Amino acid sequence: MDGVGDKTFHSDDDISAFAEDPEGTLGARKMSTSSHHSGHKHIVATSSKPGRDLGMFGVLIHVIGDAINNIGVITSALIIWKSKSPGRYYADPAIGVFIAVMIFITAVPLSIRSGRILLQVAPAWLNMDDLRHDIEMVDGVQSVHELHVWSLDQRKSIASAHIVIDGGTVKDFTEKAKIIMECLHAYGIHSATLQPEVLRPLVAKAESVSSSEEESTVRMRRMNRTSCQLVCGSVCSAMQCCP
The missing domain is CATH 1.10.287 (Helix Hairpins)
Structure with missing residues (x-):
């Protein structure tokens, strides 16, 4: 992935298009059409101009x-x-x-x-639903939790997220993280912290039935493969930023 100015490209064809249209008069940023980003919404994302200092x-x-x-x-x-x-x-x-x-x-x-x-508000031009959609479209990613994006200054935005992956190793997550970072770059986010959550293998009766409401809550959330896997019980669940 190559960067030219404030624009982000994923192939040599994209750079050629920018050379023919250096002022961005095409009206939209051309994004990667590779298999890694197929169906992603950032492919048609429009570029935003930085405001005055x-x-x-x-x-x-x-x-x-x-x-x-x-x-x-x-x-x-x-x-x-x-x-x-x-x-x-x-x-x-x-x-x-x-x-x-x-x-x-x-x-x-x-x-x-x-x-x-x-106040660390998310950039006004960013659609969080589109960003979440693109991350969840990456192969091996089951869901995204605790997704936060905020502005550090006028030009820099920072993101953090919990990425639920299906039983991969750290090496596998590194490859997924590279693709996720490409998606973030396309949205103008160039610094991010990604925390993997590896799904446990599904078993029919791996745990005994517990009468404790807190243990039951933890077990149910861990069995739900689309929910956050780093749970501490029913006490702190209400204090989390994202469900």
Whole structure:
């Protein structure tokens, strides 16, 4: 898999297509059509452009606010000086309120975008259902749990997930992890922590029937091959982020 700029490709044909269309006017990122990614939704995913730098945006708002403030002070002074109207003294507080409103309006988008990063919110352009679908489409992957994606800054996103695999070894999971990472790269996620959960072999009566509600809950969840295999009982199940 080769990377060119912010775009992700899976074959030489994809790189050739990018060379013919360096500005991305094709409107969609061309993805791998290999067997590993057959049926994946990231094949038709559209590329997203990074927004303006929030630091520079904040500086720009500050400079514009100072400029408007200076212009407002000069304007109100001229009105009070030159005008003979009895209401001329209202010019100064009126312009002051106008400046405050303008600064507030321009600061709201900056606060929202910065707050999303500070609160570790998933990127707005990411469809979590599509990402989960693509990971579960990888051969040998039974299900995905505790899938989390959050923004580290404007350009970097991080992911973590529990991957349930069907009785493979660590070596087998390494190969699956490479394919999963390709899927994550296609969604603009280049750093991820993947934890394997190896399914136990199915046996008819491997455990005796227990009267304990907690042990029963653990046993039932482990027998369900699509649920999380790292369970600690009914006490902590309600505290998990994902079912």
